[in-house]
Amino acid sequence: MKKNVSLKDIANQLGVSVSLVSYVLNGHAKKMRVGDEVAQQILDTAKKLHYQPNQIAKSLKSKKSQTIGLIVAEINYGYTAGIVRAIEAEAKKNGYTVIIGNSHEDLALLHEMIHVFINRQVDGLIIVAAEQAETEVQYLKKKEIPFVLIDRIFPSIESNFIGIDNHRVAYEAVEYLYKHGSRKIAFLNYETTFFHLKERTRGYVQAIAEKGLKYKNSMLREIRKSSYDADVEKAIRELTSPPLSCDAIFFATDTLAISGLKNLINLKIKIPADVAVISFDFAEAFALFACPVTHYRQPLAEIGNSAVKTLLDEIKEGKKPKWKQLYLQSTLVAGKSCRE
């Protein structure tokens, strides 16, 4: 790789000091009373030599890397792309670069990514946390590293957070199904310690109770990740046949919805004629499903945007953060998978 042009190269070429070049190129020419002619020459040769400042050296001096680390739970989730886009756009607008890490929903990998990023002197982190990442969050607080959690929050720890009100959305989803005539509403969620997913269950349970719906056997199924396919298959089969014979299924995530729908297809169940379907998130895969899937859509752009703003505020403040939690609205995208 060819040597890059440095301040020194410019300085030598003109026979001036490195400092002068630095002042001029950083726009401090006036403040530092640099002669107009010299300033112009510096600008000219910098352009001629295609000078590009060495960010590494800059960072070393300034202790700021102008980089924010984004650690996502899984890069090929549907909503990750949207989040990444929004975050990159907002970061760029503020002169920051985003480096992306992937924890694959794994706590150990999350731990590792955090440390890799800290070593690379990111100025702050935006994190879609893995399960049981409380320790990691505590660590960031202790080290006073600016960070913002998105999507997943740990209620036991005060921190910045941008996300949605999962309880409320789940409650509304059940209400929507109820209004559209469903009375035997099943719910598919993961077996999880994640607060945001448990909130969805709480919303479902509360809504069911308030509508006065009672089921002998539970219509609430929790899928174990360790036996994912089998669990989903069993759940869908049981929910859609006697004695349960639900008339609606509410999927707690888009991944569950996809698996569930595949099983519904296999069982030749008509949607929405036999069973209404509603999903918490949107997946690209819904696009070609026989019937447009009614779902709630997270405001990904806003989440990303707010996350960056919150983070940069904290980075710039430099003092103890005033923890901020922001709950945004999910919007219903009505398809044709619920009864009229």
Place this chain on the structure above:
Amino acid sequence: MKKNVSLKDIANQLGVSVSLVSYVLNGHAKKMRVGDEVAQQILDTAKKLHYQPNQIAKSLKSKKSQTIGLIVAEINYGYTAGIVRAIEAEAKKNGYTVIIGNSHEDLALLHEMIHVFINRQVDGLIIVAAEQAETEVQYLKKKEIPFVLIDRIFPSIESNFIGIDNHRVAYEAVEYLYKHGSRKIAFLNYETTFFHLKERTRGYVQAIAEKGLKYKNSMLREIRKSSYDADVEKAIRELTSPPLSCDAIFFATDTLAISGLKNLINLKIKIPADVAVISFDFAEAFALFACPVTHYRQPLAEIGNSAVKTLLDEIKEGKKPKWKQLYLQSTLVAGKSCRE
């Protein structure tokens, strides 16, 4: 943010010089004849203080950032996630971090990302290029920055490249359709200057000719990005009705396949009964389509893997590269969208 522990902190604590600490922590204790006891103490306090080397400072000295820049054409393409995963894994195995940039298929953005990455002193680049990015590639060559193109190649420029043989796969796809009884085989591609896409057209045209198939009006449709939806709608409508009435459609990309399938659904065309379908790439969206879509799948893991290896070889060599082109195999994933 709390100050990080530096070599100096460790040195001061023990009353030794910074150099000694550096030697020991870099495993040069033996070579540098450091006393066993002191060495142990250094190791201990480094651990006690949770010393983490400052990569920025390391980079400044070594002129190596141990970072590779990956610029993808679009982060939410189906195949991007697979590529990213493979590249990250292989990079990590070699002690490199990947920073990801998104060009959104835009030449200006690609240009910008390249420069951002160079300023951040990436040791090399892996690029899924945007259309007409020849100048950018020439620039990288001139600056002698190690880089590998993936997926998209510019035949007019010698460079490293990892991808697939698009001509051959397209040829085989047509052969497959022919073998499965289709005789009026349509092809949907983008209107493009991309070589890899034009190769697909060339493969289609050649196979059609060699099979002795002749169509009065062209069964080959090129979709303009500027009027994407309208063009696809028109193409599908015309191809599936008289006088053309094709019995198979070969989609040059997964995005085209998705749009095309949506239109086929709207027109209530049965697949494969009325029209057989085959797609070049896989999309998540195929998962819930009424019938599994027969498609070719790129060896994403291999592509990512080879790209990193090729790049690191060149980075380590440090001399003028021996340009390397690698064409990998795509594999057919037979669904049920073609006739038996």
Place this chain on the structure above:
DNA sequence: GCAATCTGCTCAAACGCTTAAGCAAATTAT
């Protein structure tokens, strides 16, 4: 006409790390 001020620049230190060179004390060789 001499001090104070301004103008236009340079010097030097620092960021955290690496690494060649140097140096005193201890050990070995002769």
Place this chain on the structure above:
DNA sequence: ATAATTTGCTTAAGCGTTTGAGCAGATTGC
């Protein structure tokens, strides 16, 4: 007993920047 070598460490320079301090020479004030 003295020279040569080895041992165990320190010094210092440098990577490319930034930035406060300093310093001549020109200009102004009184």
